[in-house]
Amino acid sequence: MDARKEGDRTTVKRKSDRELVVTRTFDGPARLVFEAWAKPELLKRWWAPKSAGVSLISCEADVRVGGSYRFEFGHEGSRLMAFYGKYIEVTPYSRLVWTNEESDDGAVTTVTFEEKAGKTLLVLHELYPSKEALDAAIAGMEGGMPETFAQLDELLVALGV
Amino acid sequence: MVQYDRARFDASFAALSDATRRGVLEQLGRADASITDLAEKFHMTLTGMKKHVGVLEQAGLVTTEKVGRVRTCKLGLRRLEEEAAWIERYRQLWAARFDELDKVVEELKRKEKVDGRKKRG
Numbered sequence: 001m002d003a004r005k006e007g008d009r010t011t012v013k014r015k016s017d018r019e020l021v022v023t024r025t026f027d028g029p030a031r032l033v034f035e036a037w038a039k040p041e042l043l044k045r046w047w048a049p050k051s052a053g054v055s056l057i058s059c060e061a062d063v064r065v066g067g068s069y070r071f072e073f074g075h076e077g078s079r080l081m082a083f084y085g086k087y088i089e090v091t092p093y094s095r096l097v098w099t100n101e102e103s104d105d106g107a108v109t110t111v112t113f114e115e116k117a118g119k120t121l122l123v124l125h126e127l128y129p130s131k132e133a134l135d136a137a138i139a140g141m142e143g144g145m146p147e148t149f150a151q152l153d154e155l156l157v158a159l160g161v
Numbered sequence: 162m163v164q165y166d167r168a169r170f171d172a173s174f175a176a177l178s179d180a181t182r183r184g185v186l187e188q189l190g191r192a193d194a195s196i197t198d199l200a201e202k203f204h205m206t207l208t209g210m211k212k213h214v215g216v217l218e219q220a221g222l223v224t225t226e227k228v229g230r231v232r233t234c235k236l237g238l239r240r241l242e243e244e245a246a247w248i249e250r251y252r253q254l255w256a257a258r259f260d261e262l263d264k265v266v267e268e269l270k271r272k273e274k275v276d277g278r279k280k281r282g
Contacts, residue, residue: 013248014244020251026263027263028266032270033262033266035269036265036266042265046264049254049257049258049261051257052254138243138247
């Protein structure tokens with residue numbers, strides 16, 4: 001991996017019981033990186049990479065304060081899941097905030113774009129309503145956990161451990 | 162991808178089938194405790210509590226450490242390991258997305274340059 005590539009690495013940290021933070025630097029000005037998040041026709045080109053094992057069937061995003069988004073994912077033609085919510089803050093080229101409304105345990109996601117010398121540092125911050133909500137997201141992430149462990153986790157939750 | 166083995170799952174399941182052991186896990190979730198503390202809390206003999214802790218230890222749900230004459234129990238690393246594995250998978254998902262996003266940004270940059278030339282020309 002070359003130096004530039006190394007500097008662009010994506011990092012993820014569990015910043016607290018309720019927060020996850022993803023960071024990455026892009027080689028381009030903030031207005032262009034922001035545009036790729038704000039226009040659904042661009043968003044859908046990168047949101048579901050091949051390695052994720054699912055494809056985006058539809059991608060609607062009305063990127064205005066109060067506007068909704070809805071992404072539908074599928075596998076081999078059948079609809080598997082939908083991801084939806086509302087944008088609650090839209091500040092061109094610097095900040096996007098949206099809610100996730102699939103359940104009461106959904107996170108509020110804030111993305112900031114900070115430009116420096118033609119590059120953009122992107123910070124994606126997810127705030128969950130409770131520690132339990134983030135723990136559950138970690139335990140139940142689609143395709144992440146083998147079935148047996150998902151069952152064990154459900155059992156642990158049921159037992160109140 | 163991390164492989165979890167069946168035997169460990171069975172051991173966990175067996176460990177959790179007992180009310181006292183579930184209580185011990187709950188207790189250790191709040192604070193570490195010695196076997197003596199746990200025996201007192203669950204109105205049990207030291208030997209009885211040692212057996213329960215042994216089962217939980219076998220399943221990877223609890224770890225113990227002896228300092229001097231006191232054996233202290235705490236929740237096992239396994240749940241922390243699971244979390245670390247999940248975070249790595251989550252990182253890979255975003256890294257893959259962002260590699261695609263790089264391409265989109267490159268294309269927008271190129272387009273802007275071409276449009277800029279057109280405007281000037």
